[in-house]
Amino acid sequence: MGRVRRLPTDLINQIAAGEVVERPASVVKELAENSVDAGATRVTVRLVRGGCANITVIDDGCGMSREDALTCLERHATSKLVDAEGLFHILTKGFRGEAIPAIASVSRFCLVTSEPEALAGTKLSIEGGGEPVVEDAPAVGGTRIDVDDLFFNVPARRKFLKREATELLHCEDAVTRLALAHPEVGFTLEHEGKQIWASPPSASEPMQRAAAVLGSEAAPHLLSISERRLGLTVTGFIAAPEFTLSSARGLMTFVNHRYVRDRGLTSAIQRAYQDSLPPGRQPVALVFIELDPAAVDVNVHPQKLEVRFSDPRSVQEAVGAAVSVALKAAPWRQDSRGPETPQVQAQYAQAIERFLARAQPAPAFLEPAMPLSLDQSLGRTSFGTARPTLDTAPPRNYFGALRFLSVLSRRFWLTESPAGSLVIVDPRAVEERVIWSALATRFQKGELAAAGRTLFSARLDLVPTERTRVLEAAPELLEVGVEVEDFGTGSLSLLRVPAELERVDPGAWLVETAAASDASARIAVMARRAALTAEIMVTHDQARARLEALDEVAAQVHAHAARVIVRDLPVLDLEG
Ligand SMILES: Nc1ncnc2c1ncn2[C@@H]1O[C@H](COP(=O)(O)OP(=O)(O)OP(=O)(O)O)[C@@H](O)[C@H]1O
Ligand SMILES: [Mg+2]
Known part of the structure; x- marks a missing residue:
């Protein structure tokens, strides 16, 4: 034989x-x-x-x-x-x-x-x-x-x-x-x-299915995309850039109703977002491509997770275009006013000054602070075109030297710099930097992980998938000072959180923190979430204290995605 x-x-x-x-x-x-x-x-x-x-x-x-x-x-x-x-x-x-x-x-x-x-x-x-x-x-x-x-x-x-x-x-x-x-x-x-x-x-309501998969947090940020070319259609949903994730988990591509992993398509989507994303963040996009089956070979991978296009370029190009068009039309961008030249900036400053001269000196701090929901702060009403003017570390004591003038739209602080210019500060971004820096410092020293349990503990009912996700990340959460325990019967106990997060509803941040890719991403999520509770309607003294605190950590500020000082203001619309 x-x-x-x-x-x-x-x-x-x-x-x-x-x-x-x-x-x-x-x-x-x-x-x-x-x-x-x-x-x-x-x-x-x-x-x-x-x-x-x-x-x-x-x-x-x-x-x-x-x-x-x-x-x-x-x-x-x-x-x-x-x-x-x-x-x-x-x-x-x-x-x-x-x-x-x-x-x-x-x-x-x-x-x-x-x-x-x-x-x-x-x-x-x-x-x-x-x-x-x-x-x-x-x-x-x-x-x-x-x-x-x-x-x-x-x-x-x-x-x-x-x-x-x-x-x-x-x-x-x-x-x-x-x-x-x-x-x-x-x-x-x-x-x-x-x-x-x-x-x-839910064939008649594809958005429903998308929301069911991506979760209720992403849902309000979803924009439809649609691009039709000869023999090729691209449809789907993308999240506006203010809703991002720390991993590419939310980035999925489908070809003729088949989920596929395709580096070319993923890069086309990422490129379309390009500058609109903070560093290290990934977009959320569900992209459905339909084309003649003859133009795509599905028989290239044993698990059928990859395909080969006869003309990959044009597919990528159509996908990129679909995403770009939707992003350009997104509500968060509509206030955009082209590239700013120094003259334009000067005009802005003058317009704002004129507006302020007419405005009543508002006793802003007497008004009760308005509770801000997540939607308001991150959603479509957000100040989309806000861009930092500080992309390098600010000069020493820059923030402490700002003179607080008033609160704008219950969102921003109007301040004057010693140089006489108007500087608009986003107080929540200030808070985020201060908290981020505090957490990052304690993390580096190992203090976050070592902190003892607080008396405070909370029981939390999460959707089972989210609960699984959080429990799965329990060891990683512990490193950043968050201790969770399975409570059985579909809920979990939160035994310990960093002090900065005690006032924040854990339902809102715990899941996102657990899903973040590493400790620094987790700290960034916690800081961002904790900052949402920042007081906006402050007294002059309170504002000064926060700005001075920001100076202490300013050296680290630009290392973390900076969004502190903004120009490009819708307030220009009030120019009479
Ligand atoms: N749930 C089902 N209902 C009806 N028929 C089924 C079902 N599952 C399998 N079959 C039949 O059994 C056949 C073999 O299934 P199997 O998954 O092994 O191969 P396939 O689906 O044809 O190809 P592939 O290996 O790529 O999945 C199918 O072609 C289908 O005719
Ligand atoms: Mg089969």
């Missing part, structure tokens, strides 16, 4: 599974995609222990006859592709005919399925590949697949699985990405019996 032998089918399948099934999320992706391909209107995904112990996917799609169900267990068996020509007309998620046999070869697999009008269904069970056990089953009007103990027979793979919370996050991503690509299908995701995410069919 020769040395070269054909491998047994089970081993072939296991090898194939190595490419297709990397972790529980891959199973979730493949099964849920099959459900969508089967025309399901609702897909339910249930997980136990982050998908490591069990993954169940239930759909109300077209189901399978017994014959088809048996065939689908075979490698290279598919209903979605007939010939080579078909590879360039693919509109289904699947086409390779390998997901089901691959999954069945590395798990305890059970499939129950029936066609719509059928009176009875079929149940097939397989343990780590091999021959299926075939049984009759009641009609289920669709398909239900249970995948238990993934990699039970491949211990080497099992070792590569991460913490259950991490695997759960990946599963969530798999579901939400598919949900974004298919707003017409309703999705439900449950973990250990609890619903952690759901979205009803």
